[in-house]
Amino acid sequence: MSLPTPESLQPLILQTLASSPDGKIPDTRELSFNGTSLSSTEAQSVVRAVLDSLASKEMVEYKQITTTTYGLTEEGEIIAANGSHEFRVWQALPVKGAGEPIGLPDLSKLIGADIAKVGQQRAFRNKWIAKDGAGFVRAVEAPSDETADQVKEIKEKGDHSRGEAITKELQKRKLIQPRKHIHYTVSKGSQFSTEVKQLETDLTVEMLQSGAWKDASFKQYNFAAAGQPTDGGALHPLLKVREEFRNIFFDMGFTEMPTNRFVESAFWNFDAMFVPQQHPAREMQDTFYVKDPVKALRPDPEYYERVRKVHEEGGYGSIGYRAPFNRDESEKLLLRTHTTAVSTDMLYKLANQEGGFKPAKMYSIDRVFRNETADATHLAEFHQVEGVVADYNITLGNLIAFMQEFFSKTGNHKLRFKPAYNPYTEPSMEVFSWHEGLGKWIEIANSGIFRPEMLEPMGLPKGVRVLGWGMSLERPTMIKYKISDIRTLVGHKTDLDQVKKRPAVRLEKGDD
């Protein structure tokens, strides 16, 4: 049966109203269209669409009526077909003296445990059956199975003609369930006509100029209509993951390092960390250098001299690089290539603070810059999550334990560690995490123990070890939000739909 369209239904409704003596349609379920009844839920929703449109023109008025009918549940259907549980128990039993009495275990085998148990109790209460020795026998000749009759009648008629009390009882026994039906009663409106007038929605300049407004009919404004939803604020996915990481660091007793300096000298970005001046990472194709001003440096001259010396000549047990160390190179300004420049500056301050060195745990999350061509997995600017732990008597074991604790708090429980190389750490260690979705191990962090050549010129006491690590903020964000192109996370290419899907809420740890 195909549903009528609103267009085809509209004349039927108007005609029915016009020809009804009291100008009413008492129940729209009574309507029929080309010989088919419109009583179904689907048909009534088309009726509703037509009524809404006519009501907005004040051609009709309507009220919604809700009625309830009843249908059988699965159990109700079984009872309608086979009789009530109590009836089936009675049926299964012998007449007294005509056979062995049957106990509950055997009844269960005959008609099923559930039916036997409930049925036996009810049949006994109805006095349809009686105890005989260890079992039961029939106690009446032919019980009248009221429940089955009631259920069958409801199945046929759909209403509660047997009375509300019985309906309630059957519903409580989960034999029948209510179904709601929505239909309408309709009467003529103040603008009723069988012809639908074309209504104007807006008064236009053209109508004013031509005078057409004088004969036009206008649609009523619907002040009750819901407006277009407006966009609320939303947090960028990177901000959410940053917040999550921050909370984890705070939980673990870290303090935040100030990271607001994007422009650094090569001294802090490279030299102070014992990165040789001839290192390929320092070349223009990897690092953005600042054109104007070209140079600036405010090193403590004694510290600068110690750094120069360890590079050129060695010291603190090291033979150094034995290569020329050039002040011009140190003074170059650049966009920091890693937040380890910040950690280095903070470690220097930690070594030289009033009262001397004290153990510290510090983290930062901020932007870094690398001269790279952007593609689906690389950006020229991205964010680093970085941390350092400075204390006496700590080892690589502490670094591994930190990684396990930190990442398990982000939901990454499977980690692997691999030896690596950094000019400023020894040993160095890459951290891999098992990615369930991709089905492979992916690198998530780079780490290590900072070299004495970096720490001792700063004046950190001998015996102080500093664990450090760094990772990108974008990668865990992409994994968490299943983002395949890193470029949709930044700048003018930001995928706003993706951001809007996640409205601004106060973030708790572990929220997504």
Ligand SMILES: N[C@@H](Cc1ccccc1)C(=O)O
């Ligand atoms: N600076 C390193 C990360 C790192 C920080 C501290 C110690 C070791 C490694 C990077 O950019 O990948």
